[in-house]
Amino acid sequence: MGQSLVSLDTDRIKEYIFATAKLREISGASAILRDLNEQTMPSLAETYQAQTIYVGGGSGLFVVPSDRAHDLITAVQRAYRERTAGAATITGVALPLPDNFSIDHSPAQEIWRCIGYKLAAAKLCPASPRPLVTHPLFKTCDSDAAYYACAFDPQDQSYLSAPTRAKRDCYQAERQQGNKKLPEDFDDIADVSRPTGYFALIYIDGDNFGRVLE
DSSP states (O other): OOEEEEEEEESOHHHHHTSSSOHHHHHHHHHHHHHIIIIIHHHHHHHTTOEEEEEETTEEEEEEEHHHHHHHHHHHHHHHHHHHTTSOOEEEEEEEOOTTOOTTTSOOHHHHHHHHHHHHHHHTSOOOOOOOOOOTTOOBOTTTSSSBEEEEETTTTEEEEHHHHHHHHHHHHHHHGGGOOOOSSHHHHHHHSSSTTOOOOOOOOOSSHHHHHO
């Protein structure tokens, strides 16, 4: 039984996180993806006897027995669908490794490059989205306007889709854990700023991460 290199990368992270303009949903979406990437993915990798090379930034790289490579990819994709109610997806590819491959001793640059090309090609051909069936009696989410509403939030009198409700639930769980005083929305930040009403939004994204790994 040989080994395969499995590469996984979350699709359209910013689209999922910033699907709404509400801070609690942005925070909840980020927490969901962080847990999927840092907890769920490594746990599933261990289940399928994979050796973790790295996880972080919404992606992961593993060495796994070849007969379990597809199962690992499928399990991670299923976890993403279930946790995000189908709103976030992840692409995974597998590359068979030479019989004498060793992480510690084999030259791996060409292998990293090859798996990178394979992953990029897979991400260029995503599954076709299924359009929503329209009907005057069907109501979309008041927050994301992309998925059908399936719940009502009495706090702000809004109808929520399953993905948005999952984000809010995660936000509330994060807020209650350790008695964190997380802001509800951007107005809460503006109210405590000095001068009142002003705040800065900082967005940080690492550069050339894949190239450094190669």
